[in-house]
Amino acid sequence: MEQSFYAKLETVNSTSYDTNTLRVTAENKEGYTLRVDENSKLDVGSIYEFKCQPIIFKEKEQLEVLEFTHIDDSEIAFERRQELMSTFYEYSPVDSVESKTIIEKYVKQIENPVIKEVVDTIYKKHERDFYLYPAATKFHHAYIGGLSYHTSTMMKLIDGFMDVYPFLNKDLLIAGILLHDVLKVEELSNYAGPEYTKEGKLLGHITMGVKEIELVAYELGHLKKEEVLLLQHMILSHHYYGNYGSPKKTNIPEALILHFIDNIDSKMTVLKETLEQIEPGEFTPSIPVLDRERYYKSKL
Template identity: 45%
Template sequence: MVEEKSIQEFKSGDEIQGFFIIKKIEMKLSTNNKNFLDLTVSDKTGEINGKVWGCQEGQDKDFPTGSLIKVRGNITEWKGKLQLKINLMRLVNEDDGKNIEDYIQGAPIKPEEMFDEIYEYVQKIKNKDIKNIVEKIILESKEKLMYYPAAKSLHHAIRSGLMYHILRMLRTGEKLSEVYANVNKDLLFAGILLHDIEKLEELNSDELGIAEYSKEGQLLGHISMGMNKISQVGQELGANEEIIMILKHMVLSHHYEPEFGSPKKPMIPEGELLHYIDMIDARMYDMEDHLKNIEPGEFTAPIWSLENRRLYKTSF
């Protein structure tokens, strides 16, 4: 009997069967000119790269992104990472009695609860112009925020991941503003709430939180799109021009380096804090995500987003 396991439980050498969601699927050509399918599949506990060797041309069209599939295969290791060699694969049917909702990776807090807490932070902003700009953008974004990921892959690439990222940053920012009392909390909260808001347009996501880049996202990126959004809303509301400019600067500079999309580094303390809070949350999420899949005393596979570091899970 082949064992049914979740992705979190996979170990090299396992023969497994299970149900997974297709996050990405692509037909490729091997070095010996044979077709194979390259997939990313996920369940509630994580995701893994999979391969189907010796495929027929067009077979990828039979398995759309977002489909729930039943798989039988073997867990192998390639360049230090686990990989799923798929031997059999089919779409689920009614007889399987499976609900795709049970296999979706999502934020650990309910979207409605996260939005309510985020909106409480909007209400903490005292400056009228800043609050009006932020409130209008957040309320207009509510529907998408409920399910959008923060990225196509890497940190917070889960359903409701963008809101989870924003919420954890707000909590961190509030604590740090107690230490650095000179920081303008209105600006800091506004920067956190708006810094990634145009990922809602940079990405096209389904309600499972599976996303691809939009045309505008590829050509413009969420930073420039975010600046345009702040300008548009600020002018509609008749906000102070300097406030509009400073909010745009925070969004513009939050990636810090030109090679990551920021032509200017932060020139105000709130912008500096915004960048590092963003980095803290992204890196801590990636660490949490990889460490959850290993036993105490073990090392993770190299993690690309963390300069290919291998993390160690302590046993105490």
């Protein structure tokens, strides 16, 4: 009797001249042994949908793989994809469905037609990967869904700054927050255990992001417009310091606020996660992103 299920591929072992044995962990956390043709190419650590039939091989029950589809090639709903991601990988503490709701609420508030068209085009191009990728390989938000979680938290900080400093342009803040890290989906090799791509090593997400805005603006007929220049400056300067990847410091107020918000969320998220690992009355280990300082968890 055929059965279909999603499972994460743990190991591949060659067992004879024409077959491979796979060890997988299914969605229910059960481990299974699958048999697949030796010419099949599968990646350890990836999630697949397997269609199988039970067989007896050398007096042992196994499942023979009839078909398999990588999750990236499966047509499944966003919510279902994120459910599977949270089952098999270290995942954002906030569900990506929630992050998506927050991000799209703010993006819909953009009124400037040039900014809106550029942002919508880039967002739609990278939407699926944007909700899968981590924000980094280490230090902060380094887990599935980390990029969108980081972005959604930054979005929520906009309102407080706008209330206190109403001279800021809200459209630029929303756009800058969405676009500042979006090219990490190409800077990193994949969303599960990523490394830096060749482009990521030689260019980095800041340069890649500025280039993306340039190309999209050209396609949309907005290339020489001031809005495009301001967006590029925000991406170029959001790390502020040259040794952190920004060749320019901030020269518009929205770029400065983007830098502050990015810095606040990246550091506070790491601090929160570190404090959760110790008891009240203790000090944390030294924290690299906080100048290797040790923070006290008070008893209050």
